[in-house]
Amino acid sequence: xxxxxxxxxxxxxxxxxxxxxxxxxxxxxxxxxxxxxxxxxxxxxxxxxxxxxxxxxxxxxxxxxxxxxxxxxxxxxxxxxxxxxxxxxxxxxxxxxxxxxxxxxxxxxxxxxxxxxxxxxxxxxxxxxxxxxxxxxxxxxxxxxxxxxxxxxxxxxxxxxxxxxxxxxxxxxxxxxxxxxxxxxx
Numbered sequence: 001x002x003x004x005x006x007x008x009x010x011x012x013x014x015x016x017x018x019x020x021x022x023x024x025x026x027x028x029x030x031x032x033x034x035x036x037x038x039x040x041x042x043x044x045x046x047x048x049x050x051x052x053x054x055x056x057x058x059x060x061x062x063x064x065x066x067x068x069x070x071x072x073x074x075x076x077x078x079x080x081x082x083x084x085x086x087x088x089x090x091x092x093x094x095x096x097x098x099x100x101x102x103x104x105x106x107x108x109x110x111x112x113x114x115x116x117x118x119x120x121x122x123x124x125x126x127x128x129x130x131x132x133x134x135x136x137x138x139x140x141x142x143x144x145x146x147x148x149x150x151x152x153x154x155x156x157x158x159x160x161x162x163x164x165x166x167x168x169x170x171x172x173x174x175x176x177x178x179x180x181x182x183x184x185x186x
Contacts, residue, residue, distance in 0.1 A: 002125050007116040010136075014115070014179035015108040018172045022104070025168060035161045059087040060126075068137050075170075086155055115139040117178055129181040137177030145169030 025031055039045050062078040064070045119135035145166045153159035 002120040002123060002127075002185060004113075004116055004120055006125070007061065007120055009182075010146055010180045010183040011109065011112040011116050013058055013183065014112045014140075014176040015105060015135075017175045017179055018108050018112075021171060021175055022168065025171075031168075032161075032164060035158070054089045056089050056091050058103065059089065061085050066120035092137040111172075112176060114143060115180060119180060125183075125185040127184060129184070132184045133177040133181040136180035137173045141169055141173035144172045 062075060062084070064072075064075050069075050115136040118139040119132055121174040122135050123131055144167075148162050148165050148169070152159055
């Protein structure tokens with residue numbers, strides 16, 4: 001067993017390295033360019049929605065109140081007529097990149113702490129690189145990628161978007177695993 005406090009360097013450095021890799025992926029490549037599509041005639045759609053003053057949050061339409069309503073002819077007609085949609089409304093204006101980047105970096109630290117915890121419980125100081133790589137990598141991959149598939153399974157998020165994000169997660173996990181293997185206490 002390796003004490004968690006002795007893994008502070010791989011925790012922080014793997015977070016920094018993943019932050020840099022993710023920044024390169026999103027800012028210097030077209031890899032995620034197709035993740036979202038433009039709504040046809042978006043100005044008219046925005047103009048139509050604006051009067052409702054929809055507060056930021058997650059919405060589904062149509063949405064029923066209970067199982068009884070779900071079976072009603074009125075609700076079934078709404079589903080058939082469409083559109084059927086899931087909608088996330090953000091606050092108006094530019095998104096704060098500082099806030100998002102700070103939260104992203106904190107998330108990376110949390111993932112690295114979990115990778116450190118799992119690897120540290122399983123392996124002693126001086127463990128072989130490949131053993132550390134495997135434990136830290138599987139833990140990081142699980143954190144970065146596996147839950148993404150719930151959105152595709154239940155909410156029909158684009159399969160391509162989920163596959164690209166899963167590949168990102170694999171890359172992030174490899175960076176995390178390599179950093180832990182490199183800096184594992186001897």
